[in-house]
Amino acid sequence: MKVRKKYQASSNAEINLTALLDVVFSILAFFILLSAALTIPSRIGVDLPVIARGNSSGNSGTSDLKQEDLFVITLDPSGQMLVNGKVLTPQQLEQDIRKFLETSAQGIVVLSADNTNVSYQQVINRLAEIRAIAGNRVAIATSRS
Template sequence: MRFKNQQQSSSIPEVNLVPMMDVMMSVLTFFIITSMTLTGQRLGTINLPGIAGAGAGESEQKATESLVIGLNRQGEILLDSQVASVAQLSEKMQAYLAQNPEGTVILKADRELAYEEVVKLLKEMSKIGGSRVSLSIERS
């Protein structure tokens, strides 16, 4: 027996795409956040200074072509996350620049460090590397 207000079932099943799209957006968000955390080389606990409104790629160097030097909050030079002296820095930079004629040397200095100390180390580095020495900043 059939009721009057009961509709006949349609032959085409309905597919609700909203749950599937929610899952896809969650997966996409996960991969975006993961890829953002894996990019960029970090040195210890160095907190880089920032600049607002920097365009993409203006001051960016490829990490594979660059030697990254750290300068922590205590004013210690970091090579491969190990404290080093100016003599060790000089030796490492000369070896790197001899092997990589197009390479650059990037200084990542902590934002809490006095700028005079950063300038002092940059001068020492530029004596060795000339125009191939850069100061890294963080976009905010």
Template sequence: MRFKSRQQNSQVPEVNLVPMMDVLMSVLTFFIILSMSLTGQRILNVNLPGIGQGESQVEAVQPLEVGLNNQGEILLNNQVISKTQLAREIQSYLAQNPEGVVTLKADRTLPYRQVSQLLVEMRDVGGANVSLAIERN
């Protein structure tokens, strides 16, 4: 009988999590505000150059845009050209603009295989400077 009375008197301690969560949220808020205020600080005695300053200015190179219409014709400057003419144009463009980009704009109704084949042929000539243009909807 003593054993039963002992169990009834013993209580499991309760942990109230609400005050602990309040403290944690306050600390988290403090660190978020502190990190946001520190990111915009400037370094003393350092003046960064502006866009128009400096001796070397990088000019934006116009990409060479190649078209592939729905009949499968290759277009450059709105004129139909052959694959060999395209290869020569890409080589001369990249010789003048080593950092230039050659972009293929293909009609969306064309089979992917046909577009992919021309893109591979262009990459054989232009390397990593060749890309495929897409349109956002």
């Protein structure tokens, strides 16, 4: 007498993973969106000027500043910082900035990068270096393009 097996293994059995992959990708998408929502975006603290209506001078926030209250640093495309057309080392620049801020009570250090070949990353790096020296007395000079 032959004993019959209730279940016989078939030779062409397959496991369908489509539903499992859908669930895995849905969970992955959920965690990616969750992590993007929980991160705090880093920003550069830049206070943009506000022009008051009826003010023809165009510099409502800096009307009481004179030319001698500005210490202008020009950034060239190679990343060097120039003061009055002279290239300064970081140590010389730090000394000059500190001396300027001590002598001028309302003085502001201005970073000017008018050259279109200067990259944003260079401006951000130099701005961070200058802010480490001058604190919140730093401004960025812009030009109309």
